[in-house]
Amino acid sequence: MLRVTGLTKSYRSAGEDVAVLRGVDLTVATGESVALTGESGSGKSTLLHLIAGLDAADGGEIALADINVSGLNDAGRAELRRDRLGLVFQQFNLIPSLSVADNLVFQSRIAGRHDAAWHDELVERLGLKNLLRRYPEQLSGGQQQRVAIGRALAPKPLLLLADxxxxxxxxxxxxxxxxxxxxxxxxxxxxxxxxxxxxxxxATLDRQVNLHAGVIA
Ligand SMILES: Nc1ncnc2c1ncn2[C@@H]1O[C@H](COP(=O)(O)OP(=O)(O)OP(=O)(O)O)[C@@H](O)[C@H]1O
Structure with a gap:
């Protein structure tokens, strides 16, 4: 469902091009969970950002279902993130001025993909029923990340990306x-x-891949 082929990315640093990704090949099948590991600075976040369309690769291809991500312009990539991807980061990134309830529906509403039954199931399974009126600053880290996961999954994305x-x-x-x-x-x-x-x-996910020296071994 996700197919990354020959992906390359360099950054210019102190007047020199530093190759971070040197031809990454990676697939994630429908329903499959994959852990991406690698030493600090190996390019894990860079790879995730390219798949999310937050940045453009230098070469190679990214295909998500029937969408050629590498061929999209900025607007197309923004649309992809809105409609097809769920993103979760270490810092939770909830909207501080919105209640838990409003944070939860934010993504599915702007994507025009709100499904009331699925929303209720997410609230139930994530144990958020008694927290809906609170604001992010009134939640623990674990509670905030549960809301962020619910928000990301509410539009039923094709792929959940988590850094x-x-x-x-x-x-x-x-x-x-x-x-x-x-x-x-x-x-x-x-x-x-x-x-x-x-x-x-x-080890708790279906498969583990390791990024080393710019490639997945
Ligand atoms: N915008 C940028 N400009 C220049 N260099 C960058 C930029 N973003 C990342 N890099 C460099 O690319 C390399 C890979 O960074 P990246 O954040 O992808 O690694 P990582 O594997 O996610 O690291 P960590 O596990 O420490 O988070 C690093 O050497 C980093 O300094």
């Missing part, structure tokens, strides 16, 4: 949040690609 989603959580909370995410991903049948430094958490 160190449990990096700010203690071990027990990380386990609980990831368990919920895996369950919900299985329920929607979307693909799941997660960057993590934790071999323990990586």
């Amino acid at each position: 160190e989603p449990t990096g700010n959580l203690d071990e027990d909370t990380a386990d609980e949040v990831l368990h919920l995410a895996r369950d919900l991903v299985a329920r929607t049948g979307c693909g799941f690609l997660m960057v993590t430094h934790s071999a323990r958490l990586a």
Whole structure:
């Protein structure tokens, strides 16, 4: 469902081009969860950002279902993120001025893909029923990340991309949040690609891939 082929990306640093991705090949099948590991600075976030259309690659191809992501312009990539991708980051990134209820529906409403029954199921499964009137600053880290996962999955994306989603959580909370995410991903049948430094958490996903020296071995 996601197919990345020969992806390359360099950054210009101190007058020199530094190649970060040197021909990355990666697939994520429908319903599959994949952990992306690699040492610090190996380019994991760069790869995730390119797949999310937050930045453009220098070469290679990214295809998501029947969409040629690499061929999209800025507007097309923004549309892709809005309608087809769920994004979760380490810093939760909830909208501080909106209640939990409003944060939750934000993505599905702007994508025009709000589904009341699925929304209610997300609230139930993520244990958010009693938190709906609160604001992000009134939540723990684990609670905030549960809202962020609900927001990302509400429009039923094709692919959930997560960059160190449990990096700010203690071990027990990380386990609980990831368990919920895996369950919900299985329920929607979307693909799941997660960057993590934790071999323990990586092992709980269907498959692990390692980024090293600019390629996936
Ligand atoms: N906008 C940028 N301009 C220049 N160099 C960049 C930029 N973004 C990333 N880099 C460089 O690209 C390399 C890969 O960075 P990236 O954040 O993708 O690695 P990472 O594997 O996610 O690291 P970490 O595990 O520490 O988060 C690093 O050497 C980084 O300094």
